[in-house]
Amino acid sequence: MQAEEDTLENEEYEAELEIKNAEGLHMRPAMQFVDIANRFDSEINVSNGETNVDGKSIMNISMLAATCGTKLRIKAKGPDARQAIDALRELVEEKHFDEPTPKK
Amino acid sequence: MEIKKGIAVSPGISIARSLIIDSEDYRIPRRQIKPSQRMIEIQRARNAFKDAIGELTRFESATDKPEGGKIKDIFAVHLRFLHDRSLRKKITDMIHSDLVTAEYAVSTVLREIASHFTKVKDAYISERAADIYDIERRLLTQLLGRKRENVEHLKSEVVIVARELSPTQTAGFDRKFVKGIASDAGGRTSHAAIVARSLGIPAVVALEDLTECTSVGDLVIVDGNRAIVIVNPDEQTIRQYEEYSKEFTELEHRLDAIRQKPAVTRDGVEITLLGNIEFPNEAEVVLEKGGAGIGLYRTEFLYLNTQTEPTEQDHYEAYAETVRVFADKPVVIRTLDLGADKYTQRKRFAPEPNPFLGLRSIRFCLQNLMLFKRQLRAILRVSVLGDVKIMFPLITNRHELMQAKMILHDVMEDLDEESIPYNRDMQVGIMVETPSAALTAHSLARDVDFFSIGTNDLTQYTLAVDRGNELVSMLYSTVDPAVLRLIRTVIQDAHKAQIDLSVCGEMASEPEYIMLLMGMGVRTISITSPMIPEIKQIIRSVTMEYCNNVARKVLGMDSERQISAYLRDAARKILPEAF
Numbered sequence: 001m002q003a004e005e006d007t008l009e010n011e012e013y014e015a016e017l018e019i020k021n022a023e024g025l026h027m028r029p030a031m032q033f034v035d036i037a038n039r040f041d042s043e044i045n046v047s048n049g050e051t052n053v054d055g056k057s058i059m060n061i062s063m064l065a066a067t068c069g070t071k072l073r074i075k076a077k078g079p080d081a082r083q084a085i086d087a088l089r090e091l092v093e094e095k096h097f098d099e100p101t102p103k104k
Numbered sequence: 105m106e107i108k109k110g111i112a113v114s115p116g117i118s119i120a121r122s123l124i125i126d127s128e129d130y131r132i133p134r135r136q137i138k139p140s141q142r143m144i145e146i147q148r149a150r151n152a153f154k155d156a157i158g159e160l161t162r163f164e165s166a167t168d169k170p171e172g173g174k175i176k177d178i179f180a181v182h183l184r185f186l187h188d189r190s191l192r193k194k195i196t197d198m199i200h201s202d203l204v205t206a207e208y209a210v211s212t213v214l215r216e217i218a219s220h221f222t223k224v225k226d227a228y229i230s231e232r233a234a235d236i237y238d239i240e241r242r243l244l245t246q247l248l249g250r251k252r253e254n255v256e257h258l259k260s261e262v263v264i265v266a267r268e269l270s271p272t273q274t275a276g277f278d279r280k281f282v283k284g285i286a287s288d289a290g291g292r293t294s295h296a297a298i299v300a301r302s303l304g305i306p307a308v309v310a311l312e313d314l315t316e317c318t319s320v321g322d323l324v325i326v327d328g329n330r331a332i333v334i335v336n337p338d339e340q341t342i343r344q345y346e347e348y349s350k351e352f353t354e355l356e357h358r359l360d361a362i363r364q365k366p367a368v369t370r371d372g373v374e375i376t377l378l379g380n381i382e383f384p385n386e387a388e389v390v391l392e393k394g395g396a397g398i399g400l401y402r403t404e405f406l407y408l409n410t411q412t413e414p415t416e417q418d419h420y421e422a423y424a425e426t427v428r429v430f431a432d433k434p435v436v437i438r439t440l441d442l443g444a445d446k447y448t449q450r451k452r453f454a455p456e457p458n459p460f461l462g463l464r465s466i467r468f469c470l471q472n473l474m475l476f477k478r479q480l481r482a483i484l485r486v487s488v489l490g491d492v493k494i495m496f497p498l499i500t501n502r503h504e505l506m507q508a509k510m511i512l513h514d515v516m517e518d519l520d521e522e523s524i525p526y527n528r529d530m531q532v533g534i535m536v537e538t539p540s541a542a543l544t545a546h547s548l549a550r551d552v553d554f555f556s557i558g559t560n561d562l563t564q565y566t567l568a569v570d571r572g573n574e575l576v577s578m579l580y581s582t583v584d585p586a587v588l589r590l591i592r593t594v595i596q597d598a599h600k601a602q603i604d605l606s607v608c609g610e611m612a613s614e615p616e617y618i619m620l621l622m623g624m625g626v627r628t629i630s631i632t633s634p635m636i637p638e639i640k641q642i643i644r645s646v647t648m649e650y651c652n653n654v655a656r657k658v659l660g661m662d663s664e665r666q667i668s669a670y671l672r673d674a675a676r677k678i679l680p681e682a683f
Contacts, residue, residue, distance in 0.1 A: 022421050028177055031180060031181050031184050034188075054190050056190075057189065057190035057191065058184040059188045060190055062232070065224040067226055067229075100425070102421050
């Protein structure tokens, strides 16, 4: 019983998300990103391949300066890791921050 | 009197004494603290965050106008930063390990972040450094207890002059007293511009060295319709502008009503009113003002705002944004008109002695094929998204036009090979803005789908006058008989060849000249969007018969002075309410 709870506590998920809105991860999208990340108890890490930062910090997220097409690796660790990843995926890849995407 | 040209970012006219905002940053000296003081300094930093959040929250709820959405977004971002635990930790860690004061840590950490943003190549992201400086200032105000900028305690009307304005400074402006904004730096997308527009304060930015030629208390005119700022205007200019200003406010009220009505004369002749734009985000303003499309999309902004060469994708995205707004309405994209400015001059070892007669515009493009082709590819690619037309500027002879068309053809072939779709029948036109093009319009007309007369350059080149040079600017007049004769030639040749013709220079946005142009046969004009409602109002209150009459009379006159006086009278007679 105890052991099962432990594994639940340490649930870990990760996903690669591509920035699809034309203007990239500027201030407003960065704000939406951390707002969602902060809804979850899990620890959330974001990496652009070079730096690895706290996904709940607008300072860190905006400093990634991720432009359209950048792929970010998101890692969530904690009791609601899966929900956190799902919510972030929806924001970044489906809603693309409610912003226009470049047409091919 | 000093006249400066910048970028108009918020329409309207204001005349007032200047208030120069010293945007010089607080310089925080590094002061060492004792280890025992660490907790005190850390607590001070925490309190500063708390108080800044409190202040900002009050600010935010005070901005509850519906058009305050953009300002709210900016403040919401600031709030997230103030709540950011990583940011706070960085600051308190620094106090702890480096034994420095709270203000020094705040300033150092935030400036590091700001300089990180400044280095980002993306113009949209790098402009956000202003946000970070603003947050820094906000926290320091709390820590140092310094009073807020004195613009909050204004008692008389002022024009704000500054090197650059932060969003907070701009949003704290009292609309009752702040009548205009003029800044050295900034662009259409800078915060000051966004805020000025949403507050409805006339503003002109990118004036380069305005702060250096203005002293506190100078009389300053900000003309957000014509992108001009005048420092210490003479009596005559003041009177002229007082008139403009009065007209503008009165018109604004009345014009709201006609925005969606067609631009048709009383005897049923329809005029197509298009907008001139410089930046993609102006496209919506054109629609709001009732424009039927874009008659002149200037594309130089892609080069002037950044240090790096824009990519084909940069071009494409900027154009696509505009074209999508207009769906099936026409968008005329003018190829790069660079020259006689920083971009081309920077690339030279020595500046050109006479840049306006030098390597500019299409000449520059034809000598920089990589750059030219990159833009042509992007324009062709967006041509499938709507009614896109391409226009070459500053054509002086047939050979140049043929060269430009050949290159366009080459690019089309490249796209064919790569199976990238584009509109094969995209219309190709030219700006007629040199006397040589006007005089050979009959021959140029055979190889283009449309002409657009650029009256500013046409006037300058015909009369050999630099309008910016005070010593000779009185010789500059678009209604000089020589210029009018050329314009008439172009119109007639376009009609004969049955190609489209429009006028996109400032002449078309002058209420006094619009009847003359219509009488001379112009049916399409493209003007800066704030002027669309006013020009439409005039079109709706005249008859074509009257315009024809005006044109006949004017073309028979041989002195500029006589023509100007006659046109002013004619306009007053038919439109007492608009003048």
